[in-house]
Amino acid sequence: MEALRPRTPARRRAGALAVVVTATLLAAGCSGSGSDAASDGAFETSEQRVPAGAVAGDELGAAAYDGAESPAGDVDRAAAEAAAREVITTGTATLVTEDPADAAARIATLTEQAGGRVERRQESRGSDTEPASARLTLRLPADRVNSTLEALRSLGDVADVSLTKEDVTATGRDLDARIAALETSTARLTELMAQAGDTEDLLRVEQELASRQGDLDALKAQRADLSDRVAMSTLEVWVTADEAAVAALAPPATGFRGGLEAGWDALAAFGRAAAVTVGAVLPWLAVAGVLALAWRAGAGLVRRARGTRPAVGTTPGDGA
Structure with a gap:
């Protein structure tokens, strides 16, 4: 509603x-x-x-x-x-010093203190024509090369330094991969040899295992050599007492001392030249003396032969 x-x-x-x-x-x-x-x-x-x-x-x-x-x-x-990264460092250095033998001994001590070793060492006393020298092959930890080169400057004048770096990372990784593959293969062949049923299979597996093991040992040797060259750098050091190099590196003397040194050097050079000249002439003088003696002896024999020869047209009985 x-x-x-x-x-x-x-x-x-x-x-x-x-x-x-x-x-x-x-x-x-x-x-x-x-x-x-x-x-x-x-x-x-x-x-x-x-x-x-x-x-x-x-x-x-x-x-x-x-x-x-x-x-x-x-x-x-x-x-x-x-x-x-794996890097191989090699280098050379030339050291000019007054006593190469003493410098070589100090370099060997520095190398041992740096954790390295001397692989080869040669020393030469020198002669009238060749200055004294020494040559060393050093193996140094890769991180101690620069410090060793700086230490060489305290032993003399470093005339020449050269460093070369080679990246071998790819080579090292390739060797590692091949070694790992061969280790797996040899392990598998060892298992198969244990499971071989007859003598023929056993011999075949043993032959293949020996071949693989030889390849594995060769690769491991290459890897060890590569790792050693990466860890220990090689440095060739040549030590010399070259007077010309020392004079070029040392500042020239002046004044009375400079004149005295120049005169002494000139006298020494003249003496060396005279000695060389006498040494070159002596063999010829000896040969000339022998020839002169031979000629005189021959002439005497000829004169004696002429004095004892009889006169022409006479006989030995005529005089009697």
Whole structure:
């Protein structure tokens, strides 16, 4: 019955007001939930932006992230790679000193103190034409080569230094791989030899195992030699007392001392030249003396023969 009553203007306004209030509340609730959802989505996006870019393969974002977050890691990685490299260092040096024998003994002591060894040592006292000298082959730890070269400067004038470095990392890795493969193969052949059923199979496996073992031993020897050359560098040192080299390296003397040294050097040079000349002439003088003696002896024999010869047209009985 209430529904059939005609609506009055007051009841129409009240109903319209209720509809407006309900619609407003519903709109506010929807917008609030939508903004919360949007904010949640934005929060999740901001939290996951960098990892998602890195996982998805965004090169620019990944490079920027890595460069900003791990510079120390890159440095450590580069240092580890440099330390893993295998480098063979060889070098030569020339040392000019007044006493090569004493310098050679000191070099040997320096080498032993550095943890190395002297593989070869030759010394020459020298002569009138050749100065005294010494030659040493040193094996030094790779990290002590530079310090040893600096120590040589305290023994004389280092006239020449040459160092060569050869990277053999690839060769070492190749040898390691081949050794590992042969070790696996020999282990497998050893197992097969234990499981061989008849004598023929046993002999065939033994022959193959011996061949593989020989190859393995050869590769291990090559690897040991390579590792030794990497760990211990080779340095050839030539020690000389060459006066010309010493004079070229030392500052020239001046004044009275300089004139005295120049005159003495000239006199010594003249004496050496005179000695060389006399030494060259003496053999010829000896030969000339022998020829002169022979000629005189021959002439005397001829004169005696002429004095005892009889006169022409006479006989021995005529005189009697």
